[in-house]
Amino acid sequence: MEIAEIKSNLAKKYIQLFPEEATSIFNTLATEEILEYLNTQPVDIAEEILLNLAPDVLSGVLESLSNTGFLAVFKVMDVYTAAKLLSRTTPAIIEHKLKLLPEDKAKSIRETLTYPPDAAGYLMDTRIITFSPTSTVDQVLEKLRKIGDRKVLSVYVTDSVDKLLGRVFIQNIAISSPHTILEEILEPCESIQVMSPAEEAVELFEKGKIINLAVVDLDNNLLGVIRSETLIAATQQDASEDVLAMFGAGREERALSSAWFAVKKRLPWLQINLATAFLAASIVGVFEDTIAQVTVLAVFLPVVAGQSGNTGSQALAVTMRGLALREIQADQWWRVAKKEVAVGFINGIAVAFTTSLIAYFWASSFGIALVIGTSMVLSMVIAGFSGAVVPIILKAFGQDPAQSSSIVLTTVTDIMGFLSFLGLATVLGSALGIF
Numbered sequence: 226m227e228i229a230e231i232k233s234n235l236a237k238k239y240i241q242l243f244p245e246e247a248t249s250i251f252n253t254l255a256t257e258e259i260l261e262y263l264n265t266q267p268v269d270i271a272e273e274i275l276l277n278l279a280p281d282v283l284s285g286v287l288e289s290l291s292n293t294g295f296l297a298v299f300k301v302m303d304v305y306t307a308a309k310l311l312s313r314t315t316p317a318i319i320e321h322k323l324k325l326l327p328e329d330k331a332k333s334i335r336e337t338l339t340y341p342p343d344a345a346g347y348l349m350d351t352r353i354i355t356f357s358p359t360s361t362v363d364q365v366l367e368k369l370r371k372i373g374d375r376k377v378l379s380v381y382v383t384d385s386v387d388k389l390l391g392r393v394f395i396q397n398i399a400i401s402s403p404h405t406i407l408e409e410i411l412e413p414c415e416s417i418q419v420m421s422p423a424e425e426a427v428e429l430f431e432k433g434k435i436i437n438l439a440v441v442d443l444d445n446n447l448l449g450v451i452r453s454e455t456l457i458a459a460t461q462q463d464a465s466e467d468v469l470a471m472f473g474a475g476r477e478e479r480a481l482s483s484a485w486f487a488v489k490k491r492l493p494w495l496q497i498n499l500a501t502a503f504l505a506a507s508i509v510g511v512f513e514d515t516i517a518q519v520t521v522l523a524v525f526l527p528v529v530a531g532q533s534g535n536t537g538s539q540a541l542a543v544t545m546r547g548l549a550l551r552e553i554q555a556d557q558w559w560r561v562a563k564k565e566v567a568v569g570f571i572n573g574i575a576v577a578f579t580t581s582l583i584a585y586f587w588a589s590s591f592g593i594a595l596v597i598g599t600s601m602v603l604s605m606v607i608a609g610f611s612g613a614v615v616p617i618i619l620k621a622f623g624q625d626p627a628q629s630s631s632i633v634l635t636t637v638t639d640i641m642g643f644l645s646f647l648g649l650a651t652v653l654g655s656a657l658g659i660f
Contacts, residue, residue, distance in 0.1 A: 256285045271298050280353050284314045296325050308337035312351045345426050346419035349440040349449030355383045358408035362401045382407050389447040416441045419448050426451055501636035508640050512647035521588045525597050530642040533604035537638045540565040540612025555621040562613045569609025573602035592659040600646035611637045
């Protein structure tokens with residue numbers, strides 16, 4: 226057996242038996258030294274070395290790895306592992322390297338690297354700094370000085386196969402002895418699955434003072450980090466798009482979009498809104514004779530419709546937020562609806578008392594005061610129920626719950642407000658002395 230073969234077997238055995246020690250050694254070497262060693266090793270050993278490199282070291286190695294060396298290793302590597310390693314470098318390098326692979330494999334890796342826009346992985350930054358639990362404070366500081374990144378607030382600690390163990394804040398590193406190992410000052414940290422909805426990341430940021438959020442796969446391997454500034458920007462954009470969608474404007478529309486683009490996005494919903502407005506008007510038309518006999522009823526129509534509309538909008542806003550933050554699911558619709566019905570009833574009683582008092586002095590009619598008070602309670606209860614179930618129904622049918630919910634809700638609250646007020650006035654008018 227030749228010396229080179231003996232060295233190769235020893236290296237393979239050493240990496241298999243002592244992955245953490247091997248990782249620590251490779252991570253301290255210059256990129257050129259790592260490449261020189263990789264080029265002399267069998268494919269399986271080269272793959273093992275790449276898998277054990279720290280993310281920042283791996284990025285430099287992949288960028289400098291020759292086309293021949295890259296093809297030799299990645300051609301036989303499984304798609305998920307290849308995607309995981311390539312995610313550590315830049316999009317330009319990824320595209321360059323993928324062109325070297327067979328088209329079908331390159332396509333599979335691209336698909337694996339692409340996360341849905343609403344997934345946590347879409348927001349993560351794969352350029353992270355990791356250390357082993359046996360790394361010392363002195364080693365951490367030395368690497369941070371080389372990197373020169375003043376924005377690093379914490380470093381992540383992983384085992385030999387990239388499983389997340391925790392993190393260490395920079396202030397703890399600064400006050401610790403140079404020979405202290407990270408395992409002694411390690412703290413657990415929040416993490417999120419890479420395919421989890423981005424809304425879950427928002428919820429975690431809101432619950433605690435989290436600056437950066439670790440992103441892991443199903444095996445708890447650290448894939449990247451969502452930085453607070455990225456999440457804030459994404460949240461602001463999502464919120465603005467929800468507002469546009471809720472009122473019938475396109476999510477893609479911007480303040481400086483062309484007039485024709487805005488018309489295409491808005492006009493269909495305006496036509497729908499017009500149809501629903503005529504539907505509400507037809508309800509008033511049904512009670513035309515009642516209004517003709519007691520014209521003061523027309524004065525109070527906007528009051529009933531306005532209060533029920535506001536009640537529905539409040540319930541809609543709370544429900545939309547619950548869906549966005551995944552506080553509620555579609556199968557919890559009855560709990561949400563019951564709560565909003567209760568709120569609508571209690572608020573309705575309070576508002577009805579005030580409204581009835583004003584109506585009594587305005588129209589000098591106890592009958593009208595009783596009718597408007599009763600209709601106020603009914604319409605606000607119905608509005609609360611509608612505000613809760615409309616977005617949930619849209620969600621259950623696979624639709625965007627923000628998409629023009631307010632248009633549907635306004636139609637319901639107007640119709641039920643007019644129907645309850647004018648209907649009660651028509652049915653009870655003679656008995657209460659309204660006519």
